[in-house]
Amino acid sequence: MDLLGSFTFVAIDGAEVRLKSGSSRLMNMEIKAPVRSGSLHIVDSIATMNLVLALDKLKTGNFLADAAARTFISGYKAYDLVFRGSGPHNGNAYDVSGNAIAGEIDVQMSIILTSVGNSVQPEVELTGSAQFGTVHIPLPGIGTVENMNIEIDAQLAIRQA
Numbered sequence: 001m002d003l004l005g006s007f008t009f010v011a012i013d014g015a016e017v018r019l020k021s022g023s024s025r026l027m028n029m030e031i032k033a034p035v036r037s038g039s040l041h042i043v044d045s046i047a048t049m050n051l052v053l054a055l056d057k058l059k060t061g062n063f064l065a066d067a068a069a070r071t072f073i074s075g076y077k078a079y080d081l082v083f084r085g086s087g088p089h090n091g092n093a094y095d096v097s098g099n100a101i102a103g104e105i106d107v108q109m110s111i112i113l114t115s116v117g118n119s120v121q122p123e124v125e126l127t128g129s130a131q132f133g134t135v136h137i138p139l140p141g142i143g144t145v146e147n148m149n150i151e152i153d154a155q156l157a158i159r160q161a
Contacts, residue, residue, distance in 0.1 A: 093112045
């Protein structure tokens with residue numbers, strides 16, 4: 001399905017982005033952050049995307065890790081992750097690059113946006129990554145993680161705006 005025009009991301013239960021963290025050393029964690037809002041505009045083979053994730057409502061599947069992640073987020077005053085980017089169509093998908101900002105954190109992020117689903121219920125798949133460098137995590141025995149990488153993976157419903 002070819003997308004053209006303006007869309008909004010449907011922020012419903014289950015509309016979440018999986019963020020898999022990892023480093024060159026120790027920590028691997030999967031975090032799910034719900035979509036708070038967002039928009040997608042596709043004009044002349046260029047996609048422009050704005051996506052807001054609710055970091056204050058993230059889930060890890062482990063209540064101790066949830067508490068540590070929320071402490072980490074509040075320490076950076078990062079309650080929402082706001083991604084704004086744009087990019088061209090590459091034949092099968094859109095290569096969208098931009099910045100993801102959450103509180104004091106500002107990181108370059110690249111996302112591959114692919115149309116999936118059908119015309120009745122259009123969806124897009126988002127895959128990508130970001131590198132945060134050195135971060136301090138409030139978990140005993142972890143403390144500082146060097147070269148923190150985040151992998152993004154989501155399939156989100158959209159509707160014509």
